[in-house]
Amino acid sequence: MTTSAPRRPRQDAVDNRAGILSAATAAIAHDPQASINTIARSAGLSRRALYGHFADRNALLAEIIDTGAERFNRIASDVTDTDAQVALARLTSLLWQQAAHVQVAASIALDDAHLEATGKALAPLRHAVAAILQRGQNDGTLRTDVDVTTLARLVEEAARAAITRVDATLPEARSLAVRTTLSMAGLSWRETVALLAEHPDILGDSAAGDAAPADVAPAAGGAAPAAGDTPAAGAKR
Amino acid sequence: MTTSAPRRPRQDAVDNRAGILSAATAAIAHDPQASINTIARSAGLSRRALYGHFADRNALLAEIIDTGAERFNRIASDVTDTDAQVALARLTSLLWQQAAHVQVAASIALDDAHLEATGKALAPLRHAVAAILQRGQNDGTLRTDVDVTTLARLVEEAARAAITRVDATLPEARSLAVRTTLSMAGLSWRETVALLAEHPDILGDSAAGDAAPADVAPAAGGAAPAAGDTPAAGAKR
DNA sequence: AATAACTTGCACATCACTGTGCAAGTTATT
DNA sequence: AATAACTTGCACAGTGATGTGCAAGTTATT
Numbered sequence: 403m404t405t406s407a408p409r410r411p412r413q414d415a416v417d418n419r420a421g422i423l424s425a426a427t428a429a430i431a432h433d434p435q436a437s438i439n440t441i442a443r444s445a446g447l448s449r450r451a452l453y454g455h456f457a458d459r460n461a462l463l464a465e466i467i468d469t470g471a472e473r474f475n476r477i478a479s480d481v482t483d484t485d486a487q488v489a490l491a492r493l494t495s496l497l498w499q500q501a502a503h504v505q506v507a508a509s510i511a512l513d514d515a516h517l518e519a520t521g522k523a524l525a526p527l528r529h530a531v532a533a534i535l536q537r538g539q540n541d542g543t544l545r546t547d548v549d550v551t552t553l554a555r556l557v558e559e560a561a562r563a564a565i566t567r568v569d570a571t572l573p574e575a576r577s578l579a580v581r582t583t584l585s586m587a588g589l590s591w592r593e594t595v596a597l598l599a600e601h602p603d604i605l606g607d608s609a610a611g612d613a614a615p616a617d618v619a620p621a622a623g624g625a626a627p628a629a630g631d632t633p634a635a636g637a638k639r
Numbered sequence: 640m641t642t643s644a645p646r647r648p649r650q651d652a653v654d655n656r657a658g659i660l661s662a663a664t665a666a667i668a669h670d671p672q673a674s675i676n677t678i679a680r681s682a683g684l685s686r687r688a689l690y691g692h693f694a695d696r697n698a699l700l701a702e703i704i705d706t707g708a709e710r711f712n713r714i715a716s717d718v719t720d721t722d723a724q725v726a727l728a729r730l731t732s733l734l735w736q737q738a739a740h741v742q743v744a745a746s747i748a749l750d751d752a753h754l755e756a757t758g759k760a761l762a763p764l765r766h767a768v769a770a771i772l773q774r775g776q777n778d779g780t781l782r783t784d785v786d787v788t789t790l791a792r793l794v795e796e797a798a799r800a801a802i803t804r805v806d807a808t809l810p811e812a813r814s815l816a817v818r819t820t821l822s823m824a825g826l827s828w829r830e831t832v833a834l835l836a837e838h839p840d841i842l843g844d845s846a847a848g849d850a851a852p853a854d855v856a857p858a859a860g861g862a863a864p865a866a867g868d869t870p871a872a873g874a875k876r
Numbered sequence: 877a878a879t880a881a882c883t884t885g886c887a888c889a890t891c892a893c894t895g896t897g898c899a900a901g902t903t904a905t906t
Numbered sequence: 907a908a909t910a911a912c913t914t915g916c917a918c919a920g921t922g923a924t925g926t927g928c929a930a931g932t933t934a935t936t
Binding site for chain 2: 922934
């Protein structure tokens with residue numbers, strides 16, 4: 403008796419699920435309060451279909467946070483520079499590429515309902531940052547007028563602001579994010595400029611990954627183009 | 640014929656109105672989504688009574704923004720230091736005292752619905768900041784690796800973060816806010832420490848106002864103490 | 877003491893959103 | 907071509923919030 407092997411998910415369904423995640427990331431980055439309908443529509447699906455992929459809003463948010471945090475944590479573990487200034491700069495530079503994800507993580511992290519979950523998911527990243535800062539304080543390369551905990555928070559906020567609240571299309575956007583973070587860590591602006599001049603690789607085009615990570619929003623319209631109640635183009639079925 | 644002069648508002652009503660504004664400021668600083676009911680209850684009034692003082696949610700928010708902005712703008716115009724570094728430091732120091740108002744303004748300013756209104760209300764403050772930054776760039780006392788507009792945004796974000804996302808009860812909180820802002824403006828942390836040492840008045844206890852400004856939340860419980868549907872103590876009738 | 881001002885509680889209409897059930901249609905996969 | 911997987915649209919129930927009308931009570935002011 404050939405016990406019918408439960409057929410694996412259809413390809414279009416897999417794509418649509420991924421599309422929802424992208425769309426949700428983009429939509430929530432733009433408006434943390436984005437409704438399920440808005441998200442589904444901007445992914446080119448009906449609201450009803452979304453519930454076929456995610457049990458509820460929380461499940462969707464949880465997965466967004468998890469995958470986002472995974473990226474961040476992976477990036478953090480990839481930064482191995484012993485020089486704290488360089489490490490912090492490189493970390494910021496790499497995170498800058500994940501602007502939308504940073505935005506979303508920040509939005510969700512501010513929400514009481516998911517504070518716990520985000521805290522856990524982002525723990526490795528935060529640990530890494532704290533370790534870098536501590537190291538810099540120990541060898542005197544970073545500011546010591548603030549305790550590590552507070553400094554970590556300030557640096558995180560500065561990075562978030564520089565990454566998400568500055569026009570990312572500007573050519574100097576990435577460099578700006580890095581300089582901003584270093585400033586918060588205690589360097590003068592001239593020191594940050596000098597540091598980046600000495601380490602041009604930090605702002606490099608970073609063709610040094612493994613697989614090219616499919617980035618945000620391969621779906622249709624950006625986030626919420628006056629979302630009526632009809633699907634945008636892009637749905638596959 | 641003694642045309643009955645329309646009796647002036649009762650004193651308790653005036654107090655209650657002020658109480659609502661305080662409560663709303665505190666509540667919204669804690670949670671930008673705070674409901675009308677939550678606000679009213681934390682002011683010791685019923686939801687219904689609130690509508691006797693404010694036409695709708697927007698009217699309430701508008702007044703909060705306006706009074707907050709008025710404080711900020713007044714503060715900004717009071718800062719007359721010619722030295723850009725000192726001016727920026729003093730401005731931050733003074734704004735730090737308005738933590739709850741800064742928090743609220745930031746929250747509301749992020750909301751699309753009130754973006755326009757907040758922008759107009761805060762214009763004078765932003766102009767003042769831009770002027771200070773421009774001055775600093777001209778005489779080389781502030782960073783010149785970022786254009787004024789972007790720098791203004793970054794400084795604003797840094798100040799907001801330092802003022803609202805750091806425990807305000809810490810003794811160094813105020814100093815921290817100032818140092819943070821100066822860091823973002825390009826100074827190294829040692830320079831900020833030196834600057835504050837040279838100008839102890841910046842962190843002074845500021846007994847140098849005119850009338851003591853009635854500050855946030857003379858009402859009852861902080862913001863939302865598991866807001867049921869019954870008034871907290873504090874209502875006057 | 878009389879009056880107008882104020883507050884309360886309740887009922888009510890409205891809105892936007894969430895989550896689910898189900899029948900009917902479309903499409904990928906075997 | 908048959909089948910299971912997927913999507914759609916609609917209906918429906920539930921939640922939580924906003925804003926208003928009104929009668930009854932309480933309180934400041936004259």
